[in-house]
Amino acid sequence: MTATLAPEFTSEESRAACVDAWGDVINARPDDFNSETDAEPELSECAGLPENEWLDYDGLHLANQRNIDEIDRQAEEAAEEDRTDY
Numbered sequence: 834m835t836a837t838l839a840p841e842f843t844s845e846e847s848r849a850a851c852v853d854a855w856g857d858v859i860n861a862r863p864d865d866f867n868s869e870t871d872a873e874p875e876l877s878e879c880a881g882l883p884e885n886e887w888l889d890y891d892g893l894h895l896a897n898q899r900n901i902d903e904i905d906r907q908a909e910e911a912a913e914e915d916r917t918d919y
Contacts, residue, residue, distance in 0.1 A: 847878075847881070847882055848882065848888070850878040851876065851878045851879040851882055851888055851892075852888060852891040852892050852895055853878070853892075853895065854876045854878035854879065854892070855876065855879075855888060855889060855891070855892020855893070855895070855896075856892045856893075856895035856896045856899060857896075858873070858874060858876065858892070859892055859893055859895075859896035860896045860899060860900070
């Protein structure tokens with residue numbers, strides 16, 4: 834039997850994977866999510882990293898930026914449709 838080892842990441846790569854995973858979690862939260870009472874998942878991407886709140890904040894920033902980008906994309910798409918309607 835051959836053991837398969839997980840790839841080793843640098844601290845920067847590990848942190849980026851963790852922040853990206855938090856961004857995914859935050860984007861998937863329901864509208865009525867309450868951080869005081871609702872549980873957060875344990876993210877395997879964050880295993881072994883120190884538990885610093887800035888990881889959460891960076892994930893929140895990433896989630897917000899994804900939402901802004903999506904709104905911008907939809908607005909541009911709607912504007913393009915308006916231009917082609919005339």
